[in-house]
Amino acid sequence: MALITFAGYPASGKSARVAELTAQLAPLLPPHLSLRVVSDDSLGIPPTVYDDSRAEKPARAALFTAIQRLMAQDTVLIVDAPNYIKGFRYQIYCAAREMKLRVCTVYVVATPDLCRQWNASRSDGRAYASETLENLLVRFEEPSSMVRWDSPLFTVLWTEESVPAAEIAQAILTGSVKPPNSGTLAAAKAPSDALHILxxxxxxxxxxxxxxxxxxxxSGGLVTLPLSTSLKVQMKLPTRNITLSQLQRLKRQFVTVHKKAITLGTTEKGAVNWAEQSVADKFVSYLEENLKP
Structure with missing residues (x-):
């Protein structure tokens, strides 16, 4: 149904704002929708993973996997994590778009000094090391309403009493759902015997x-080429002799191009047909085009 991504400085109060939104949003949702929250804390990811980039990468991958697993048409999913890298927010956006979910971003704003103060006062074992906190403050990439993966963007200042739950509810319940494009569609794989048929x-x-x-x-002209007892194709031969080496060279080029679609898949749904008739027709068209005088 929808994905709500929280972003902000570490120790800026994101989890507190998530709790506020969850409490205020629940009565605004239709009965058939469930409200879920996924976070570093819920996944058992400690703040210490941000001390080392080698540890942070698999932790971020675990978060993304959990997000993908929980996204559904009957769920409003809130992602409570630093999400300080715009590339990661874009990755989440693409996953949501593939699932045809509405999206929005909530940017929790607090000054660096407040974040340092709040981080130092934590007693729940979730505090960041001072060096890690400073590093994350510097590396933070601010969300922008000008880019599609952060839009619509709701900014919540540390001075505001609560999150704009009504506006967020409207965005996730009535906002536009962007259809998947070639960048977000899963590649359609060819059948296992496609290369053999080719x-x-x-x-x-x-x-x-x-x-x-x-x-x-x-003499050239239109001829019927029997390929099997049940398969025949027509081809217009040029009025000159074609050598076997020419045909084999063109075959190698044709096969090489189509091998990529077999091994990598294609997002052109409905445009690729690996049946013998289709492959034969495509090869004939390819030959006719490349054997022109």
Whole structure:
């Protein structure tokens, strides 16, 4: 249904604001929607992971995996984490867009001095080391309403009494849902026998072309090429002799291009058909285009 991403300085009061929003948002949601919160704390990720970039990377990956697992059409998911890297916020945005969820960002603002003060006063074992805190303050990448992955953006200052729950509810319940694009669609994989069909069909087509050329004695024109008992294709041969080496070179080029779609997948849904007839038709079109005088 929706994804709400919190961002802000470490020890800026994000978790307190999340608790406020959760309490105020719950009665505003329809009964069929559940409200979930995922955080470093809920995943058992200690603040010490931010002491070392080598430890931080797998911790961030664990958070992203949990976000993906909890996103659903019947869930409003709140992400309570530093989220200080704009690239990570973009990654979350892409995952939400793939799931066709509404999104918004809540930017919790506090001065660096207040963050230092609040961090030093923590007694729950979740305080950051002073050096780590300073490092995160410097590295923080501020959300912006001008970029799509942070928009709509709600900014909550440390002086404000509560979060704008009504406005956030409106954004996640009635805001536009952006459709997935080529950057967020999962690649559609080719069937396991696609490479075999590609090689077998193109090889059979070359043999049929050589036979047809011998039968027409190089006069060219439209010919029917039998590839099997049930598969035939038509091709317009040029009025000149085509050598086997030419055809094999064009076959290698054709196969190389289509191998990429087989191994990497494609986001062009419905545009790729790995049936023998489709492969044969594509190869014929490729040959006709490249054998023009």
């Amino acid at each position: 090689e077998q069909t193109s090889t059979a087509l070359i043999s049929a072309i050589m036979d047809a050329q011998a039968a027409t004695q190089g």
